[in-house]
Amino acid sequence: xxxxxxxxxxxxxxxxxxxxxxxxxxxMVHIPLVCFGxxxxxxxxxxxxxxxxxxxxxxxxxxxxxxxxxxxxxAAGVVTGTVLSFELGLLWPGFTGNFGSVFGxxxxxxxxxxxxxxxxxxxxxxxxxxxxPRVHFVCALPIVFAGILGSFMVIAVNGWMNHPQGFxxxxxxxVTDIRPFQALFGNTYFWHELVHMYLAGNMVxxxxxxxxxxxxRLRGRWGRYERTAFAVPLSVAAMAAPTQIIVGDWAARDVxxxxxxxxxxxxxxxxxxxxxxxxxxxxxxxxxxxxxIAIPHLLxxxxxxxxxxxxxxxxTVPVADQPPVNIVRFAFQTMVGVGTLLALLAxxxxxxxxxxxxxxxxxxxxxxxxxxxPLSYLALIGGWVTTEVGRQPWVVYDYLRTAAAVxxxxxxxxxxxxxxxxxxxxxxxxxxxxxxxxxxPMPPAPADPARRLLQPSGGPGAQxxxxxx
Amino acid sequence: MILRLAVLAIALAGxxxxxxxxxxxxxxxxxxxxxxxxxxxxxxRDHAHRSIAPVWEAxxxxxxxxxxxxxxxxxxxxxxxxxTLAVPLFLALxxxxxxxxxxxxxxxxxxxxxxxxxxxxxxxxSIVTPFMLGACVGAIAxxxxxxxxxxxxxxxxxxxxxxxxxxxxxxxxxxxxxxxxLAADARRSPGAGxxxxxxxxxxxxxxxxxxLALAALGVAxxxxxxxxxxxxxxxxxxxxxxxxxxxxxxxxxVAVYRFGIARIAAAVAVAALLCGWAAAQRPYLLPGLTVRxxxxxxxxxxxxxxxxxxxxxxxxPSLAFLFRLSLAGRLDPDRRGxxxxxxxxxxxxxxxxxxRAGLACWVIGFVLLVFSDVDxxxxxxxxxxAVAALLGLTALGPDQLAAQESPVLTVPPPEGxxx
Numbered sequence: 001x002x003x004x005x006x007x008x009x010x011x012x013x014x015x016x017x018x019x020x021x022x023x024x025x026x027x028m029v030h031i032p033l034v035c036f037g038x039x040x041x042x043x044x045x046x047x048x049x050x051x052x053x054x055x056x057x058x059x060x061x062x063x064x065x066x067x068x069x070x071x072x073x074x075a076a077g078v079v080t081g082t083v084l085s086f087e088l089g090l091l092w093p094g095f096t097g098n099f100g101s102v103f104g105x106x107x108x109x110x111x112x113x114x115x116x117x118x119x120x121x122x123x124x125x126x127x128x129x130x131x132x133p134r135v136h137f138v139c140a141l142p143i144v145f146a147g148i149l150g151s152f153m154v155i156a157v158n159g160w161m162n163h164p165q166g167f168x169x170x171x172x173x174x175v176t177d178i179r180p181f182q183a184l185f186g187n188t189y190f191w192h193e194l195v196h197m198y199l200a201g202n203m204v205x206x207x208x209x210x211x212x213x214x215x216x217r218l219r220g221r222w223g224r225y226e227r228t229a230f231a232v233p234l235s236v237a238a239m240a241a242p243t244q245i246i247v248g249d250w251a252a253r254d255v256x257x258x259x260x261x262x263x264x265x266x267x268x269x270x271x272x273x274x275x276x277x278x279x280x281x282x283x284x285x286x287x288x289x290x291x292x293i294a295i296p297h298l299l300x301x302x303x304x305x306x307x308x309x310x311x312x313x314x315x316t317v318p319v320a321d322q323p324p325v326n327i328v329r330f331a332f333q334t335m336v337g338v339g340t341l342l343a344l345l346a347x348x349x350x351x352x353x354x355x356x357x358x359x360x361x362x363x364x365x366x367x368x369x370x371x372x373x374p375l376s377y378l379a380l381i382g383g384w385v386t387t388e389v390g391r392q393p394w395v396v397y398d399y400l401r402t403a404a405a406v407x408x409x410x411x412x413x414x415x416x417x418x419x420x421x422x423x424x425x426x427x428x429x430x431x432x433x434x435x436x437x438x439x440x441p442m443p444p445a446p447a448d449p450a451r452r453l454l455q456p457s458g459g460p461g462a463q464x465x466x467x468x469x
Numbered sequence: 470m471i472l473r474l475a476v477l478a479i480a481l482a483g484x485x486x487x488x489x490x491x492x493x494x495x496x497x498x499x500x501x502x503x504x505x506x507x508x509x510x511x512x513x514r515d516h517a518h519r520s521i522a523p524v525w526e527a528x529x530x531x532x533x534x535x536x537x538x539x540x541x542x543x544x545x546x547x548x549x550x551x552x553t554l555a556v557p558l559f560l561a562l563x564x565x566x567x568x569x570x571x572x573x574x575x576x577x578x579x580x581x582x583x584x585x586x587x588x589x590x591x592x593x594x595s596i597v598t599p600f601m602l603g604a605c606v607g608a609i610a611x612x613x614x615x616x617x618x619x620x621x622x623x624x625x626x627x628x629x630x631x632x633x634x635x636x637x638x639x640x641x642x643x644x645x646x647x648x649x650x651l652a653a654d655a656r657r658s659p660g661a662g663x664x665x666x667x668x669x670x671x672x673x674x675x676x677x678x679x680x681l682a683l684a685a686l687g688v689a690x691x692x693x694x695x696x697x698x699x700x701x702x703x704x705x706x707x708x709x710x711x712x713x714x715x716x717x718x719x720x721x722x723v724a725v726y727r728f729g730i731a732r733i734a735a736a737v738a739v740a741a742l743l744c745g746w747a748a749a750q751r752p753y754l755l756p757g758l759t760v761r762x763x764x765x766x767x768x769x770x771x772x773x774x775x776x777x778x779x780x781x782x783x784x785x786p787s788l789a790f791l792f793r794l795s796l797a798g799r800l801d802p803d804r805r806g807x808x809x810x811x812x813x814x815x816x817x818x819x820x821x822x823x824x825r826a827g828l829a830c831w832v833i834g835f836v837l838l839v840f841s842d843v844d845x846x847x848x849x850x851x852x853x854x855a856v857a858a859l860l861g862l863t864a865l866g867p868d869q870l871a872a873q874e875s876p877v878l879t880v881p882p883p884e885g886x887x888x
Contacts (some may be wrong), residue, residue, distance in 0.1 A: 008548045011618040050868050059868075072573040078526055079569030085536055086562050089551025093618055096540040097548020101765030104541025105772050111534040112780035118526035119787045126523040126800035132807050142787070178765065180541075180772040188844065195851055224871060231867035238865070239858040243831070247854075250838050250847070305840075350865070354824065359870050408619030409555040418559070422566045429570045433577035440577075 007174060008097030011408025019091045019406050022416040024388075026083050029423050031384065032208075032377055033077035037117070037147045038201030040070055043209070043232055045140035052133055061443060062229055064128055071125050072433045076426060078118070083419070091412070094405035095395050098175055102167045103157045105180040110153035117146035148198070155197055159190020162387065163258050164396050189258055192251040193387070199240040199247060200383065203342060204376045206237025211373025212438075214366040225442070231359060234369065237376075238346035245343050248336070249302065256303035259397065260312035261321070262390035265328040267299055268292075271315055275308040276300050281333065284325040323392045327385065335382035338375045345372055473764040476542040476773050477747075480535055485743050487531035489646060489736040492639070494521045494528055496647025498568070498595020499640065500670060501588055511581075514588055516663050517647070518575065520654045523800045525572065527791060529565075541773055543763040545616060546754045550605070553614045553621035557601040564598030567591070596640055603639025607632030607685075610746055611693035612756045631692045634685040641681055642739050645674035649719065649735045653728035657798045664728065671723045671731075675716065682742075699749025708745030712738045819866045827860030 013019065044066045051059035085107065088096050096104070120142040127136050160166070166183025170176050213230035216222070256263045264270075268279060270287035278299040282292025300309035314322050345368055352360045360366075395402045497517040504513035521528075540547040551558060571591035578584060604627040608614055613626040626632070648671035655663035689697040699705040719734035752759045764770060794800050834853035837846045 008545055008618050011552075047868075068576050071576050074526070075569045075573040078529060079566045082529070082533060082565055082569075083562055085533055086551075086558060089536070089540065089547055090555050090559060090562075093548035093552040096551075097544045097618070100540035100544030100547060101542070101769040104537060104544070105769065105776055107537040108534070108541055108773060109776050109780065111530060111537050112776075112784060114533060115527060115530045115780075115784050116787060118530050119784075119791045122523040122527060123791055123794060123800070127794070127806075130799055130801075130804045130806040131794075176766065178768050180769050191847070191851075227871035228868060231865075231871040235862055235865045235867040239861050243834070243854050243858070246835050246838055350861075353865055353870065357870075358873055407552045407555065409552050409623060410619075411555050411559070411623060415555070415559050418563060422563055426566060426570050429574055433574050436577040 008094050010094055010404040011406070013403070013406045013408060013412070015410075015412040016403055016406050018412050018416050020402065022412065022419060023087055023091055024385075025416075025420060025423065026080065026087055027384065027388075028381055029427065030077065030080035030084055031380060032204060033073055033080060034151065035201040035204035035208075035380065036070070036073045037077055038151055038198060039147075039205035039236065040066070040073070040209070041140055041143040041147060043205070043236060044070060045137065045144060047228070047232060048137050048140065052137055058225055058228065062225060065437070065440075066229075067125055067128065068437050069434060071121070072430060072437065074117070074121055076430050078114075080423075080426070081114070090409075090415070091407055092395065092405045093407050095400065098405075099167075099396055099400065102164075102175065102178050102180060102183050103160050106153045106157040106160075106184045110150050113146040113150040113153065116142050117150065120146070151197060151201065152194060153184075155194045156184040156187070156190050158387075159187050159193050160184055161395065162193075162391055162397050163187055163189035164399055169399065189254060192247065192254050195247050196244070196251050196383070199244045200376075200380050202240040203237045203244060204380050206233040206235075206240065207342065207369070207376040208373040209233035210237065211370045214369035214373075217366045218363065218370065227359060230369075234349060237342075237372075238349050241339070241343040241346035244339055248339065253303060256311070259390070261314065261317050262323065262328070262387075263303065264312060264314045264316075265323045265325045265390050266332045266386060267311075268325055268329050269299075269311060269313045272310065272313040274300070274310050276311040278302065284329055289329075321393060323390050328390045331382040331385035331389065333382075335379045335386060338379035338382070342372055342376055342379070345369070470761070472767060472770045472774070473542075473760055476538065476764070476770050477760055479773070479777050480538045480542065481743065481747055483531050483535040483538060485740045487528070487535060488639075488642070488743060489739050491525070491528040491531060492599060492643040492739065493646040493650050494525050494643075495595045495599040495640070496643035496645065496674075497521050497651060498592045499644045500647055500651065500667070502592030502596070503670075512663065513666060516655060517651060518588075519802065520651055520795075522572070522575075523795050524791060527788065538773060538777070542765055542770060543754060543760075544765060546758060546763045548618065549616050549620065549755055549758075550609060550614055552617075552619035553623070553626055554605045554608055555619070556623055557604050557608075557627045561598045561601035561605075564594035564596075564601065567594035568598065599639040599643050600636040602636075604632045604636035606639070606746065607635025609755070610635065610696050610750060611689070612695060612750075614755050616755050616758045629692065630688045631685065631696075634681060634688060638678060638681045638685060641674055641678040642742070645671060645678050646735050646739060648674050649723060649728065649731050652723065653732050654796075656728060657801070664726070668723055668726070668728075671735075672720065675720050679716070696746075696749050699751075700745055704748035704751075705745050708741045708748055712741035712745060715741060819863050819869070823860045824864035827857045827864055830854070830857035830860060 044063050047059050047066065048063040050056065051063060120139050123131070124136065124139045124143060127139060131139070160183050164183070165187060166179040166181075167175050168177040210230055210233045213221075213226050216226055217230065252263070252266075255266075267276075268282075268284035268289040269276060275297045276299040277294040277296045279289040279292030279294050282289045284290075297307055299311055300306055303309065303311060314325070348365070349360065352358075352365075391397060393401050393403065395405045497520065501514045501517050504510040504517075536547075567590055571587050571594070574587050575584075575591075578587070608621075608627040608629075611629065611631040613629070613632070614621050627636075648667045652664045652667035652671060655667060686697065686700065689700070700709055715734050715738035719731050719738055722728070722731035722734055752761070754760055754763050798804065799806075830853045834850040834857060837850035837853065841847060841850065
């Protein structure tokens with residue numbers, strides 16, 4: 001085989017930063033939809049299961065209305081996911097062109113999970129009332145499974161980019177001796193990322209859905225329909241939020257061992273040192289954190305469980321190999337701060353349920369949940385910025401620089417602008433569609449008066465609490 | 470060599486399926502634009518939408534599969550194509566975005582005025598996307614994509630006669646397929662006479678596609694001689710003949726109202742055309758880049774074949790299930806299935822110990838994840854967390870919580886701060 005022909009050499013690109021921003025924008029639009037793909041089908045299936053068990057029409061109404069939301073979000077997720085896969089070629093041909101044979105398998109398998117999701121979503125959505133009820137319920141399960149499998153594959157690729165293995169680079173700089181299964185699935189680094197993202201998906205989807213009904217509660221919509229639609233996603237998110245802190249700690253320890261430079265950027269640590277303090281808040285300048293609150297020895301303790309453990313600083317690599325510190329640091333602190341607040345909210349919720357055996361009633365709780373939805377998205381983005389910007393300047397850690405992976409095509413700024421406009425339309429359109437779905441009238445109560453258990457507290461949208469607040 | 474061709478065959482099969490399935494979805498969008506106004510036009514548009522709505526996402530995924538198989542199996546080819554053809558691929562992508570958006574919006578509104586805007590956007594993007602993808606095929610087939618990172622011309626690579634004709638052909642073949650498929654689907658509701666309407670459209674699309682194919686062949690004679698030679702000799706010629714015969718058979722079957730079989734004939738015609746292109750440019754993927762040079766190592770190729778084989782075992786029965794339901798009309802809006810049977814006994818009470826057991830599991834997970842340094846400890850910790858979450862959800866019982874009347878209406882909270 002001729003040595004040069006199977007290589008894509010780096011190209012000159014004046015718009016590298018724009019290419020990275022375009023990728024980041026595409027990602028920020030897609031990732032919340034992924035969260036819904038991971039967590040929402042299970043919630044819909046749970047509600048449908050309650051319907052099958054109890055025959056209570058309220059659950060059926062809720063599951064059907066959520067199904068429409070799911071269709072809308074899945075359609076947006078399909079196209080934004082396609083954008084990401086195109087961009088791996090349109091923006092980063094040096095990445096796919098040189099390493100595609102190492103990591104590509106993960107995406108090929110993800111394609112199959114995508115298939116499963118699309119096929120059974122089509123059946124599930126259009127099969128309501130037309131398929132036998134049990135068959136219809138069973139069709140939800142492959143959607144739940146595919147959401148997990150798909151994120152597994154994508155995270156496997158991301159884990160590999162951060163901790164590459166399963167190939168050799170020979171003397172001519174060619175990637176040889178490729179072992180794709182080892183690269184993707186023999187990687188010890190990606191498990192914490194997978195669990196972290198899976199919990200994040202449940203938190204974001206759970207808090208966002210609950211937030212919509214919390215806003216409704218603040219406006220006086222609090223029938224049994226709304227209470228169910230609020231309690232199910234909030235309970236799911238509450239299960240995930242406290243655990244997320246523990247899993248995040250695990251992730252940070254893996255980063256400390258495998259990507260010390262990323263940890264140094266997260267903490268703003270310029271010099272290698274022992275018994276390092278953790279700085280909360282503040283910003284990084286001239287090799288140190290200004291205006292931060294230092295907690296002595298905490299970083300050594302957290303990262304290596306040792307009072308005087310050595311933490312590598314940014315000085316262990318040349319300046320050209322250091323990621324931008326402040327972006328990574330702010331993103332990390334945002335994620336940790338918001339994540340802590342969300343966990344606190346979850347604990348408050350569980351405490352109230354345990355103590356009083358009822359849903360919370362104070363307006364402050366619902367205000368907090370209404371804010372928790374958007375905040376959980378903020379934390380999600382913060383986490384991904386931490387890991388992706390913290391990986392810079394590498395796309396394949398220590399092997400391929402982002403600058404060497406970028407396309408030589410000069411159309412990036414125009415493409416960025418057009419895609420931003422298209423995404424503005426997509427976001428506006430999706431919110432409009434969700435708003436319209438929320439406004440669509442509830443089905444009338446069934447004529448059969450013998451149907452038990454139906455809406456004991458009045459129908460959906462009943463004015464539950466206005467008299468008291 | 471067989472391995473290298475096997476992966477290429479997977480990619481080609483994916484492309485064929487994308488063209489005959491999603492291509493028809495694009496064609497349906499085209500016919501929605503050409504449906505005209507008034508009640509008749511709305512009937513045609515609604516029929517086109519109903520037929521593809523349950524299947525479009527699954528059909529679209531073929532494109533994603535082709536892309537992922539190509540960058541895994543033939544990374545240099547993929548990188549060269551996507552960097553040189555960035556502009557048409559990006560425009561195709563914009564079309565894909567707006568198509569998906571239109572599906573999202575379509576579920577949300579019944580208002581005719583809003584539907585018109587959505588349908589128009591949908592139709593335009595249904596033309597742009599196949600046109601651009603077709604132009605990319607034309608650019609590759611006419612040898613205008615050199616090996617390298619954006620080594621070819623960003624514009625002239627796809628704005629030449631061969632590429633543009635290829636783009637038009639992609640639109641017209643999609644329209645042809647859609648007309649045949651929709652005529653067959655219309656058989657389920659014979660009253661409206663929709664099958665006749667799409668029968669006529671199938672004839673028109675077939676004539677236009679045939680004319681475009683001949684024109685493309687004529688242009689290729691001078692513009693892309695390698696492609697022309699490939700298509701007029703050996704395997705390439707055989708594929709072209711198969712395509713032509715199948716197309717004529719399809720038209721004949723449409724003429725005698727045998728839409729079910731016509732569907733297959735039309736799909737074969739389009740598939741043969743794509744295979745002819747592949748045969749015409751073998752053994753080269755790009756000028757100077759043979760399949761052999763471009764292919765990834767054997768380890769990767771075996772992995773792809775294994776993964777696809779396993780995936781196919783799950784995929785094809787699922788697809789068959791979807792299409793059987795869809796083609797039998799069991800997903801149609803006016804269809805009613807059996808009513809559910811519900812148990813008569815009361816819903817079981819949740820076990821009282823679930824909360825405490827969940828908390829115990831969580832503490833076990835916490836201790837193992839934070840203080841265990843071996844992987845096995847982490848695995849057990851994650852399992853413990855999962856069990857804790859399930860037990861916790863059981864203990865919370867969100868559905869039962871919500872079923873309670875809000876106590877504040879009647880009774881003040883028992884003691885302490887009220888949440």
